[in-house]
Every structure is written in structure tokens, then in C-alpha cells.
Amino acid sequence: MLRKIKIKRGVYFVAGAILLFVLIGFVSKKQMDKPFSExxxxxxxxxxxxxxxxxxxxxxxxxxxxxxxxxxxxxxxxxxxxxxxxxxxxxxxxxxxxxxxxxxxxxxxxxKKPIARIINNGGFGAYITDAGEVIPLSDNYTARVVLVKIPSSKKYKVSIEEDEQGKGLFEMVSYLEASKFWKAQIAEISMDKRGEMILYPQVTRQYIEFGKAEDIETKFSKLHIFYTKILPEKGWNTYEKVNVKYKDQIVCE
Structure with a gap:
């Protein structure tokens, strides 16, 4: 008796599945035969x-x-x-x-999501996306992202990671993008032929000698000390330059 019930259920299931496929095929065919209007x-x-x-x-x-x-x-x-x-x-x-x-x-x-805008003196301009792609500037819209000035000899075509300096630059702007604080604080990056970077903040007057894109997190930790402890005590416009290039040092001038 149980065997007969199981067989009947199996038959019903197969029949239902076939009917479902027939209905799907019928609906799909009706859609294909419809003229669309929009x-x-x-x-x-x-x-x-x-x-x-x-x-x-x-x-x-x-x-x-x-x-x-x-x-x-x-x-x-x-x-x-x-x-x-x-x-x-x-x-x-x-x-x-x-x-x-x-x-x-x-x-x-x-x-696509741009995270930085790169320019050079040779007239080259483009965006860097969060995937490291290099895409052109737009006539429709200008994204509010960090500006990166690169040597005039540099003209990245497809990916910012085409050379070692580009890889470092992408690591740098990706770090800024991931940090709400630093993304708001840093307005511009200037990179020379050696890959050395200078950062320009949005508000305070001093520029930051950052060096190459190495030990990025450690350098920003030192900068955090500069902004949260040194400047409030010494005055926000006391220093013209801060250097975090060297290990275990913050050099203020």
C-alpha cells in the first residue's frame, strides 16, 4: 500500500514538473512574440x-x-x-x-567608482577607479576625489598598476578611500619621478612629506599624532612642513 502511494506521489510530481515547464515555455514564447513599446x-x-x-x-x-x-x-x-x-x-x-x-x-x-583624479603637466588627465582602472575624464560630471599630480612623462593607459610607482599610488589612494578621516583631510597628492609623495591637507597650512608608498599605515598613525596632539598644543598654523618619511620620527619645521 505504501509503495503504491509513493508511486502515485512520484507520478504527480513528474506531471506537475512537466506542466510547469510547459507553462514557462508558453509564457516565454508569448513574451518573444510581443512587440515591445519602450x-x-x-x-x-x-x-x-x-x-x-x-x-x-x-x-x-x-x-x-x-x-x-x-x-x-x-x-x-x-x-x-x-x-x-x-x-x-x-x-x-x-x-x-x-x-x-x-x-x-x-x-x-x-x-564605475573613481577614487582619485590624476593629472600631469603634459595635459594628461584621468580617473583611477576602486579596481585600479584608468578611465577618462567626463564632460558630464567631475567627481570630488583626491587630486594626484604625476610627472609629465607618466601617462597610464589601462591600469594604474602598470609600473611599481603606479602600484604604490593605487595602494595610497585606496588607503585614503577606506578611511573616512583621511579621505576628508587630504586634498591633493604630488608624486615625483622617484615615487616620493607630498600630501596637501584640506584645511591646515602645512604640507606633508610622506615619502614613497611604503609603511602607509604606520606613517598615517604618526600623522594622526601630529594632528591630534602636536597641533592642538602648538597651534594649527605653527608649522609649514611635517615629515613622516623616517622611521619612528615626526619632523616638524
């Missing part, structure tokens, strides 16, 4: 960056060879091709393109 674009602005606008994405979607025409059947549109086209935009981190139940096309866009 492309909906959702850009994530939660990080406060506005490099991309809806019109920028529409231009990519409707570029020659990739046109999405209102009234086209949903099944005739290659969503993967549209995703690939959108993801080639220098400020797009990720794109997801799909159909809704009404057959309309939806595109969800995530932007």
Missing part, C-alpha cells in the same frame, strides 16, 4: 556619481548596427549584444538587459 533604463546613482545619463545609454542602444526599434518583436532583439555594447562605455561597470513580463526592454546600469 526601453526602460535604470542607472545606479547611489554612490553619488553622475557620469552617465539616460540619453548616453539610449545612444549606445540605438547605435548603427544595434538599433532597437519600437514595435520590433522582443524575440528578434539580441539582449546580450546590447549588454556588451553598453559595457564598453568607459564609465559602465556592469549592465544587465532583460525583458519584463510585458515584453518591454529594461537595462540596469552600475557605474
Amino acid at each position: 526601453v526602460y533604463i535604470d542607472i545606479d546613482y547611489s554612490q553619488g556619481n553622475y557620469f552617465i545619463h539616460e540619453n548616453d545609454i539610449r545612444k549606445l542602444i540605438n547605435a548603427p548596427g544595434n538599433e532597437v526599434l519600437t514595435g520590433s518583436f522582443a524575440g528578434d532583439i539580441n539582449l546580450r549584444n546590447i549588454e556588451t555594447k553598453i559595457e564598453k562605455h568607459p564609465f559602465v561597470k556592469e549592465a544587465e538587459v532583460f525583458r519584463d513580463l510585458r515584453g518591454n526592454i529594461k537595462a540596469k546600469i552600475k557605474q
